[in-house]
Amino acid sequence: MNINILPPEVYNRIAAGEVVDRPYSVVKELVENAIDAGATQVSVEVEGGGKKLIRVTDNGSGIEREDLKAAFLPHATSKLKTADDLSCIFTLGFRGEAVASVASVSKMTILSRVKGKEAFELTSNGGVLGELTPAGGAEGTVVTVCDLFFNTPARLKFLKSDASEEGDITSMMARFLLSRPQISFTYTVNGKVRFRSFGDGLESALAVVYGATTLQNTICIRAEKHGMKLWGYIGNRSFNKPNRSYQSLFLNGRYIINQTIASAVTNAYGSYLMKRQYPFYVLFLEVPPEVVDVNVHPNKADVRFADNRVVYGTVYSNISAVLDGSSSALEYIVPNIASTAGENRERLVKAEEIKKVPSVQPKETASPEEAARCFGGERAEKPAFSPQETPIPKETMTLEEAKRELAFDIPPMAGREPVHYFESPKQNVLEVRSPLASRYPAPPADAIGKVLPAREHAPAEQNAADAFEENRKYLLEREKGAAQQKIDPATLTYQGVLFQTYLLFERGDEVFIIDQHAAHERLIYERLVKKCEEKRAISQPVLMPYILNVNAQEFAFLSGQFEALRALGFEIDEFGGTSVKVSAVPVDLFGMDVEGFLREVLSSMETLRAVKLKDIVRDRLATMACKAAVKGGEKLSPEEAKGLLSDMDGDMGLKCPHGRPAVVSVKKKELEKLFKRIV
Numbered sequence: 001m002n003i004n005i006l007p008p009e010v011y012n013r014i015a016a017g018e019v020v021d022r023p024y025s026v027v028k029e030l031v032e033n034a035i036d037a038g039a040t041q042v043s044v045e046v047e048g049g050g051k052k053l054i055r056v057t058d059n060g061s062g063i064e065r066e067d068l069k070a071a072f073l074p075h076a077t078s079k080l081k082t083a084d085d086l087s088c089i090f091t092l093g094f095r096g097e098a099v100a101s102v103a104s105v106s107k108m109t110i111l112s113r114v115k116g117k118e119a120f121e122l123t124s125n126g127g128v129l130g131e132l133t134p135a136g137g138a139e140g141t142v143v144t145v146c147d148l149f150f151n152t153p154a155r156l157k158f159l160k161s162d163a164s165e166e167g168d169i170t171s172m173m174a175r176f177l178l179s180r181p182q183i184s185f186t187y188t189v190n191g192k193v194r195f196r197s198f199g200d201g202l203e204s205a206l207a208v209v210y211g212a213t214t215l216q217n218t219i220c221i222r223a224e225k226h227g228m229k230l231w232g233y234i235g236n237r238s239f240n241k242p243n244r245s246y247q248s249l250f251l252n253g254r255y256i257i258n259q260t261i262a263s264a265v266t267n268a269y270g271s272y273l274m275k276r277q278y279p280f281y282v283l284f285l286e287v288p289p290e291v292v293d294v295n296v297h298p299n300k301a302d303v304r305f306a307d308n309r310v311v312y313g314t315v316y317s318n319i320s321a322v323l324d325g326s327s328s329a330l331e332y333i334v335p336n337i338a339s340t341a342g343e344n345r346e347r348l349v350k351a352e353e354i355k356k357v358p359s360v361q362p363k364e365t366a367s368p369e370e371a372a373r374c375f376g377g378e379r380a381e382k383p384a385f386s387p388q389e390t391p392i393p394k395e396t397m398t399l400e401e402a403k404r405e406l407a408f409d410i411p412p413m414a415g416r417e418p419v420h421y422f423e424s425p426k427q428n429v430l431e432v433r434s435p436l437a438s439r440y441p442a443p444p445a446d447a448i449g450k451v452l453p454a455r456e457h458a459p460a461e462q463n464a465a466d467a468f469e470e471n472r473k474y475l476l477e478r479e480k481g482a483a484q485q486k487i488d489p490a491t492l493t494y495q496g497v498l499f500q501t502y503l504l505f506e507r508g509d510e511v512f513i514i515d516q517h518a519a520h521e522r523l524i525y526e527r528l529v530k531k532c533e534e535k536r537a538i539s540q541p542v543l544m545p546y547i548l549n550v551n552a553q554e555f556a557f558l559s560g561q562f563e564a565l566r567a568l569g570f571e572i573d574e575f576g577g578t579s580v581k582v583s584a585v586p587v588d589l590f591g592m593d594v595e596g597f598l599r600e601v602l603s604s605m606e607t608l609r610a611v612k613l614k615d616i617v618r619d620r621l622a623t624m625a626c627k628a629a630v631k632g633g634e635k636l637s638p639e640e641a642k643g644l645l646s647d648m649d650g651d652m653g654l655k656c657p658h659g660r661p662a663v664v665s666v667k668k669k670e671l672e673k674l675f676k677r678i679v
Contacts, residue, residue, distance in 0.1 A: 020101045022159065023050025023148055024168040029098035030143050031176055034058035035183065036092055039140065040199065042176075043186045049162030050169055051148050059140040062114040065132070068122045071110065072129060074100040092254055103127055105155070106148045112141040126151045167556025170194060170578075171245065174209045174552065175255045178248055178282050181205040194552075194577070206233065206282065210246070211549060218280070220334040223318040226310050228287045230318055231334075234265075235280030237272040237323055242603040245553045248282045251303060252289065260308045261285065264315035268323060276603045285315070487650045494638055494645075501632035503641045509668035516644060517632045518656035523647050525625035525657045529618065539569045539584035546582040546594045547575055550602070555580070557605045558598070565601075568617055586617070622657035 020026055027044060034042045037060025047053040063071055074097060102108055104127035113119035121135035149156040159165060166189055173187045173195055181202040187195040197208050206214055217239040222231040232250075235241075249261055261283075269279040293304040305311050322332055492505040492512065503514040550558060555578035565572050569586030582594050600619075630636065636644070648654060654662040672678045 020098070020105065022168065023054065023165050024172045026050065026054055026102055026106075026145055026148065027056070027169050028172050029102065030054070030056040030145075031173075032092035033098070033143075034060055034141070035176075035180060037061045037141065039183065041184045041186075043188070044173060045188045046166065046169055047190055049160075049165030051156070051159065051162070051165065052146065054145040054148070055142065057140065057142045059138070062139060062141055063110070063112040064114055065117070065120045068110060068112065068120060068132060069129065071099050072103050072122070072124055072127075100127075102145060105152050106150065107146045109144045110141065111135050111137050111144075113137050113139050115139050161560075163559055164556045167552040170552030175248055175250075177205045177209055178202070179250045179253055179255055179284075202233075202282075210551075214280075219322060221318065221322055221332045222334045223314075223332040225314045225318070228285060228311070228314055230283065230285055230315060232283040233281065234283070234319060234322070237269075239280055240273055240277040241280055242276065242278070242599040243554070243605050244278050245551055245605075246280045247278065250284045251292065251294075252286055253284075254294065256303050258303060260305065260312050261315050264312045265319055268316050268319040272323065283315075285311075287311075487652060489645050489648070489650045492645060494642055497636070497641070499633070500635050503636070503644070505645065511666050511668075512652060513664045513666065514645070514648075515632070515656075515660070515662050516634075516636060516641070517629055518660050518662035519644060519648055519654055521622075521625045521629035521656045522654050522662055523644075524628050525622055528621045528625060538587045539571055540587040540590045541571075541584045542582070542594075547579055548582070548595065548598055549579050552578055554578070554602050554605065558602065561601060618657075625657060 020029070023046075027046070027050065031042060031044065034056055037058060039058035039060035041059045043055075043057040045053065045055040045057075099108075099110075103124040107123075107125050109121060109123045111119060111121040119135045119137040120132055121137075122132050123130040149159070160168075170187070170189070173185070176183075177185050177195060177197050181197070181204065182199050183197075184199040185195060185197045186193065195208060197205050203215060206218075215233075218233040218235055220231075220233055223229070244262075247262070247265075249256055249258060251258070265279060265281055265283070266273075273279065287305075291306045293306075318332055487507070492507050495504040495506050495511070497503050498513070501516060503516055505512045505514065558580060559574065562572055569584070570582060571584035572580055572582050575581035580598075582598075585592055585594065630644075648662075652663045652665065656662055669678065
């Protein structure tokens with residue numbers, strides 16, 4: 001076997017699979033280089049979802065003429081010199097792989113000019129460099145990437161649609177606006193300006209990305225503990241989103257996705273979130289560079305902490321203190337233009353005065369050496385984050401003692417699930433819920449891969465015939481059971497009502513108790529579903545069109561569902577930027593909560609499951625049926641009660657759309673047992 005040394009054009013394309021997997025990663029790498037070059041103005045242009053064109057222009061320090069060719073080489077960087085520099089990284093880029101990887105799978109041009117010198121331009125076609133030529137340009141660098149993956153058709157085939165790729169690029173640009181609010185960004189998509197910030201602070205960047213109303217529903221926090229600084233904006237307890245695309249975390253200025261911190265924030269909000277709701281936050285965490293490893297993956301989005309417990313405890317305790325209204329949150333909340341933050345602070349101040357708790361001065365900032373010890377470096381004899389040997393009773397604890405305990409241990413919060421971060425994940429278990437499962441049990445584990453004896457080994461055709469016969473028998477049994485639950489309404493005698501909710505019908509030695517609301521709700525629901533299935537959708541215009549503002553990822557996802565929504569009777573269109581307009585709804589759903597419906601559709605984006613719009617519509621029909629049905633406690637006349645029974649067509653196995661039984665039967669024998677008439 002011969003071992004081959006791969007040429008540059010091959011290993012650069014291999015590296016491109018790690019660094020440059022999609023157009024958004026190209027934008028990410030190029031903008032990070034512009035930021036590292038000290039740019040104060042960055043312009044990004046995108047066409048065709050980034051497949052056709054990506055151009056990043058900055059006013060940074062530029063690249064020297066003699067360094068332009070080196071910039072295209074793999075592992076060429078100006079940000080590292082020795083291996084020791086890896087333990088103290090302050091720049092966004094440092095691996096030296098991005099430019100070479102992008103150039104190997106695109107047609108790339110770099111035009112750069114250093115202050116006081118002439119501009120030069122160098123072009124690469126699939127990694128093959130052209131001639132270095134003089135050019136005209138302002139101070140800084142312009143990087144143009146055209147025809148991405150033109151020479152790797154297999155990679156190009158697996159890219160998403162232009163709208164989806166554009167959505168991911170827009171989401172990445174939003175994170176740059178938030179992470180570097182002091183830099184002026186201009187982001188243009190297909191000739192239209194999508195984002196424009198002016199470098200005048202985080203509040204302004206938040207307004208550009210999420211809208212000015214977002215600031216009214218957020219709280220500005222700033223905390224310091226264990227040598228770490230946590231600051232930024234978190235949504236108030238009632239400000240939630242249908243997916244995690246509204247969550248941004250920046251570690252030392254770098255956007256990351258970290259499960260430890262995400263779990264800490266989500267659990268802090270635990271008792272305030274309903275199912276499929278997620279908190280909003282834009283948080284910045286600053287830690288000593290020696291306690292975090294950013295060289296985990298080429299995309300640098302994942303990091304590794306020296307001690308996850310300290311990070312988790314710090315984030316959890318600070319955010320839960322603010323949300324729960326703890327007096328210690330007075331140190332964390334920062335007054336800002338958001339009214340909710342001011343009101344929250346006033347409420348905490350009043351609580352502090354009522355309790356007459358003396359004010360506490362913030363702790364001094366830990367030195368890098370102390371922080372390193374906390375994270376597992378040179379530890380003291382007793383770790384800084386370990387619980388006390390003799391805990392102080394909560395009833396007699398002073399505020400200072402509570403603050404110290406809170407810094408070392410995560411307090412249990414009422415109504416919240418305890419988090420066991422270090423436990424090994426449970427194995428996935430596939431449970432078969434088939435009527436044939438008991439008749440065709442799974443083979444034992446030691447039998448897998450072995451040949452069964454001849455007498456147990458049946459032809460595939462025979463197995464298929466047996467399975468078909470068993471399914472037929474099962475369906476017949478179901479139909480027989482359903483038929484047994486149906487009785488002739490004429491044989492039932494109306495005997496009255498209990499609590500103006502439960503209708504009593506007698507037949508022989510059996511009494512049937514009908515929940516009037518559940519039964520009526522089911523009948524209305526079946527009529528609505530039948531109307532939707534039997535005829536084409538009819539739209540009912542709304543008086544005022546509903547406008548929904550979403551972020552770029554949500555817009556790309558929702559726009560892909562337009563045709564399916566229109567087939568159901570919705571009139572939905574783009575409304576400029578990342579907004580959508582709903583002008584009409586299905587006539588059977590008129591009066592529905594449009595925002596709630598669309599939020600439910602967007603929640604499908606979070607789980608990456610297939611969107612079943614018909615199932616979501618059925619849920620809305622069930623809600624409408626529930627509202628339209630006769631209520632419990634609403635008095636029915638005997639004629640109306642009998643009419644409801646007639647509409648049920650004697651179906652005593654009826655259930656409401658939410659699964660509650662509508663009918664319960666009681667035998668005379670059961671009643672006599674209750675009264676001890678029989679034993």
